[in-house]
Amino acid sequence: MTTALHPREDTGLAGRLARSAAQRTSGAGPRTAQVAEWLAERRAAHRFAVTRIPFADLEGWSFRPDTGDLGHRSGRFFTVEGLSAVVGEDPGVRWEQPIIRQPEVGILGILAKEFDGVLHFLMQAKMEPGNPNLLQLSPTVQATRSNYTKVHKGAAVKYIDHFVRPGRGRVLADVLQSEHGSWFLHKSNRNMLVETDEDVADDPDFAWLTLGQIGELLHGDNLVNMDARTVLACTPVAFPERSAQLSDTMLHSWFTGERSRHDLRTAAVPLRSVAGWEQDPWAIRRPDGRFFQVVSVGVEAGSREVGSWTQPMFEPTGRGVIAFVVRRFDGVPHLLAHARVEGGFLDTVEIGPTVQCVPDNHPVLGSAGRPPFLDLVLEAKPEQVLYEAVHSEEGGRFLNAESRCLIVQPEAPVEDELPPGYCWLTPGQLASLARHGHYVNVQARTLLSCMTTGAVTW
Amino acid sequence: MTTALHPREDTGLAGRLARSAAQRTSGAGPRTAQVAEWLAERRAAHRFAVTRIPFADLEGWSFRPDTGDLGHRSGRFFTVEGLSAVVGEDPGVRWEQPIIRQPEVGILGILAKEFDGVLHFLMQAKMEPGNPNLLQLSPTVQATRSNYTKVHKGAAVKYIDHFVRPGRGRVLADVLQSEHGSWFLHKSNRNMLVETDEDVADDPDFAWLTLGQIGELLHGDNLVNMDARTVLACTPVAFPERSAQLSDTMLHSWFTGERSRHDLRTAAVPLRSVAGWEQDPWAIRRPDGRFFQVVSVGVEAGSREVGSWTQPMFEPTGRGVIAFVVRRFDGVPHLLAHARVEGGFLDTVEIGPTVQCVPDNHPVLGSAGRPPFLDLVLEAKPEQVLYEAVHSEEGGRFLNAESRCLIVQPEAPVEDELPPGYCWLTPGQLASLARHGHYVNVQARTLLSCMTTGAVTW
Numbered sequence: 071m072t073t074a075l076h077p078r079e080d081t082g083l084a085g086r087l088a089r090s091a092a093q094r095t096s097g098a099g100p101r102t103a104q105v106a107e108w109l110a111e112r113r114a115a116h117r118f119a120v121t122r123i124p125f126a127d128l129e130g131w132s133f134r135p136d137t138g139d140l141g142h143r144s145g146r147f148f149t150v151e152g153l154s155a156v157v158g159e160d161p162g163v164r165w166e167q168p169i170i171r172q173p174e175v176g177i178l179g180i181l182a183k184e185f186d187g188v189l190h191f192l193m194q195a196k197m198e199p200g201n202p203n204l205l206q207l208s209p210t211v212q213a214t215r216s217n218y219t220k221v222h223k224g225a226a227v228k229y230i231d232h233f234v235r236p237g238r239g240r241v242l243a244d245v246l247q248s249e250h251g252s253w254f255l256h257k258s259n260r261n262m263l264v265e266t267d268e269d270v271a272d273d274p275d276f277a278w279l280t281l282g283q284i285g286e287l288l289h290g291d292n293l294v295n296m297d298a299r300t301v302l303a304c305t306p307v308a309f310p311e312r313s314a315q316l317s318d319t320m321l322h323s324w325f326t327g328e329r330s331r332h333d334l335r336t337a338a339v340p341l342r343s344v345a346g347w348e349q350d351p352w353a354i355r356r357p358d359g360r361f362f363q364v365v366s367v368g369v370e371a372g373s374r375e376v377g378s379w380t381q382p383m384f385e386p387t388g389r390g391v392i393a394f395v396v397r398r399f400d401g402v403p404h405l406l407a408h409a410r411v412e413g414g415f416l417d418t419v420e421i422g423p424t425v426q427c428v429p430d431n432h433p434v435l436g437s438a439g440r441p442p443f444l445d446l447v448l449e450a451k452p453e454q455v456l457y458e459a460v461h462s463e464e465g466g467r468f469l470n471a472e473s474r475c476l477i478v479q480p481e482a483p484v485e486d487e488l489p490p491g492y493c494w495l496t497p498g499q500l501a502s503l504a505r506h507g508h509y510v511n512v513q514a515r516t517l518l519s520c521m522t523t524g525a526v527t528w
Numbered sequence: 529m530t531t532a533l534h535p536r537e538d539t540g541l542a543g544r545l546a547r548s549a550a551q552r553t554s555g556a557g558p559r560t561a562q563v564a565e566w567l568a569e570r571r572a573a574h575r576f577a578v579t580r581i582p583f584a585d586l587e588g589w590s591f592r593p594d595t596g597d598l599g600h601r602s603g604r605f606f607t608v609e610g611l612s613a614v615v616g617e618d619p620g621v622r623w624e625q626p627i628i629r630q631p632e633v634g635i636l637g638i639l640a641k642e643f644d645g646v647l648h649f650l651m652q653a654k655m656e657p658g659n660p661n662l663l664q665l666s667p668t669v670q671a672t673r674s675n676y677t678k679v680h681k682g683a684a685v686k687y688i689d690h691f692v693r694p695g696r697g698r699v700l701a702d703v704l705q706s707e708h709g710s711w712f713l714h715k716s717n718r719n720m721l722v723e724t725d726e727d728v729a730d731d732p733d734f735a736w737l738t739l740g741q742i743g744e745l746l747h748g749d750n751l752v753n754m755d756a757r758t759v760l761a762c763t764p765v766a767f768p769e770r771s772a773q774l775s776d777t778m779l780h781s782w783f784t785g786e787r788s789r790h791d792l793r794t795a796a797v798p799l800r801s802v803a804g805w806e807q808d809p810w811a812i813r814r815p816d817g818r819f820f821q822v823v824s825v826g827v828e829a830g831s832r833e834v835g836s837w838t839q840p841m842f843e844p845t846g847r848g849v850i851a852f853v854v855r856r857f858d859g860v861p862h863l864l865a866h867a868r869v870e871g872g873f874l875d876t877v878e879i880g881p882t883v884q885c886v887p888d889n890h891p892v893l894g895s896a897g898r899p900p901f902l903d904l905v906l907e908a909k910p911e912q913v914l915y916e917a918v919h920s921e922e923g924g925r926f927l928n929a930e931s932r933c934l935i936v937q938p939e940a941p942v943e944d945e946l947p948p949g950y951c952w953l954t955p956g957q958l959a960s961l962a963r964h965g966h967y968v969n970v971q972a973r974t975l976l977s978c979m980t981t982g983a984v985t986w
Contacts, residue, residue, distance in 0.1 A: 075771035244781035313533035323702035330633040
């Protein structure tokens with residue numbers, strides 16, 4: 071052990087990240103304009119096919135005789151179980167739903183390296199069965215523990231060694247972040263950015279891109295996958311704001327108050343008896359068609375660790391809307407944050423975007439059940455839309471789960487009086503909270519990744 | 529709403545706290561040397577009596593016929609249930625135990641106010657049935673939600689309004705912190721420091737003390753209660769170290785790795801069938817006498833919201849040892865932190881002190897079961913002991929739960945090679961982590977409170 075101390079803060083890193091974010095059209099790897107083409111080429115180089123199958127055709131997966139829970143015979147991967155949730159004081163709001171339980175912590179890791187003095191990030195052209203276009207830009211490593219401990223009995227995860235061998239690289243970020251609280255029970259993944267100065271072997275399915283190039287690609291639909299977006303949201307870039315509507319302590323206090331005032335009580339229930347849901351040979355769904363359905367797919371793939379497999383997936387029944395509404399105070403941009411309760415959150419509440427919903431689930435315009443600010447976002451004029459793209463949620467578990475992602479600055483500022491559970495914070499404050507787990511939900515992190523990569527500037 | 533922005537950081541606060549910490553012998557209230565006398569006087573002014581009673585004499589509490597769980601007929605307060613825990617991969621380490629379930633978030637709040645330009649803190653002489661000397665210095669407010677929503681049907685909680693009316697005071701700290709993970713299931717409380725400039729009514733059971741005075745009192749045995757210590761640990765004082773063995777990012781990465789590599793799987797089990805425990809009319813305990821027992825007490829009190837009541841309590845079977853081992857690197861003090869798994873933690877792992885155990889539970893000196901560094905701490909010579917006092921754990925739930933709390937700097941520095949799960953961090957790094965929940969456990973926060981109040985200086 072050397073006794074040489076490290077500065078607590080790496081003061082040079084913000085500048086290096088800013089240089090990488092400033093380089094937007096080209097870098098050491100493919101030019102930004104060529105990435106879509108490269109992805110198409112990788113898609114053609116492999117054999118991919120995803121087919122819907124009935125539950126009876128799942129291989130290795132079955133419904134437990136006692137509970138009806140859906141699991142793999144190895145006891146690994148994940149299970150689909152039932153959840154009952156109650157929010158608020160007795161009687162509260164109650165519901166039941168299927169939910170994915172996958173207690174192990176996976177690694178989402180992006181490897182970084184300087185080329186010509188500029189940080190680049192090693193992005194993978196990765197197939198996931200749930201992505202509408204199958205193949206998207208992904209982190210260098212996207213591995214469940216089953217992956218990298220070889221429960222799959224497949225090939226080793228490429229580059230994993232940079233993330234599991236402590237001290238090999240220089241860690242730029244490493245934080246456990248929650249996954250979708252409406253679909254996953256207490257799931258979190260390790261979001262890592264690790265810099266290396268070693269030689270890194272080339273691979274045709276991987277490309278080095280700058281932060282700015284990735285930011286440009288975030289303007290495209292379904293190009294940058296969810297796992298990449300959540301890691302990018304944790305990039306420790308510097309934001310300029312030194313003042314805000316709420317000081318950092320006041321913001322913490324608001325969040326602590328929101329977490330304290332909400333009760334969330336959940337319990338496992340047998341999948342077979344989840345109230346309000348029904349099962350047929352092809353799906354577990356609600357008769358009213360809302361929210362999502364549990365289905366099964368068969369996958370043929372050439373570039374995954376295993377060549378072919380079958381698995382259950384969650385398929386939402388409509389396209390989501392994920393949006394931050396912006397207002398400037400004294401010229402400083404602020405985002406309208408919403409303290410959200412989701413049944414699968416480990417700790418009751420996380421900060422979500424201003425709007426996060428599937429509009430089809432709330433069809434009556436102007437009704438009490440219509441989420442606040444949804445119509446404001448949907449009716450925004452083009453010049454008020456600072457950012458817009460369609461992105462998919464995690465394609466390993468969710469089938470065709472697309473959301474329209476927006477950052478909107480309405481012409482008439484949002485009024486001063488906010489509904490309960492909403493508050494204004496700056497992009498820098500959101501980024502500071504995202505250095506820790508359980509503060510910022512995965513949807514808000516997608517929008518944050520547009521800010522850390524410079525896809526949105528103010 | 530005013531559009532005047534706040535600086536994100538309150539740069540003046542650290543200096544104001546330092547001034548309060550520097551004032552150690554007297555302030556606007558009682559002199560430090562008089563506080564023990566004042567506590568004795570308040571003890572005499574009220575009528576307190578705590579008696580052990582058999583479970584059958586509990587009023588309003590009963591064992592549920594189906595599970596044997598112990599609860600109150602109102603459904604409020606808390607329940608004693610069974611917990612089964614498995615740590616690590618199959619088969620892992622397994623155990624069962626009784627545990628307290630109290631899902632509501634309480635408030636532990638200290639009111640602050642400047643007198644003659646120096647911050648003072650309003651401390652309460654509060655009786656808790658589990659404290660060996662009954663009455664100790666407590667936060668201004670120590671309220672379960674049942675307390676302040678009046679389920680007790682007792683008197684209102686004094687000064688609570690400063691903590692539940694947003695915007696009334698100026699929040700200096702507000703964070704949800706975990707309670708004892710071995711005794712409480714997923715319990716956390718809101719730790720608040722709120723400054724007021726309003727007139728505050730005097731009360732004979734309350735006194736204004738500076739941070740330095742409280743630091744001096746922390747040298748006394750059983751003077752400052754656990755709830756006060758955990759709030760004081762969250763005080764945003766500035767620590768001087770700008771460098772450390774690990775940068776803040778490396779430290780986060782170490783912690784994320786520790787949390788990721790541990791699996792903790794818990795499930796509720798009926799209290800009646802908890803393996804390894806037995807019940808008689810007076811106690812639920814282990815035949816081998818280890819860990820703790822569940823007992824009942826009757827309480828007569830003059831100064832509590834309710835004059836008399838009965839309740840179950842947890843009583844540890846030995847005195848604990850809680851200690852940080854210190855080593856200086858390049859002159860900068862570092863604490864040896866331990867990433868601990870406790871069955872009741874919400875998120876698997878929190879940072880505990882170097883040593884946290886009841887030595888009687890590990891009687892064989894030098895054996896494999898003896899906790900690392902325990903003997904190093906117990907054998908420290910007086911000149912190596914930077915801090916030592918006996919403190920009690922939360923006296924509302926735990927009966928005679930005392931720990932010897934130490935900060936020890938051994939003459940021969942701890943060797944470079946650390947056991948898995950240990951790492952060196954600075955006091956400032958520990959304090960930074962304690963600004964957020966689920967990082968620093970309650971035992972480590974007791975020792976941290978000695979640093980934030982200047983009871984230990986380096």
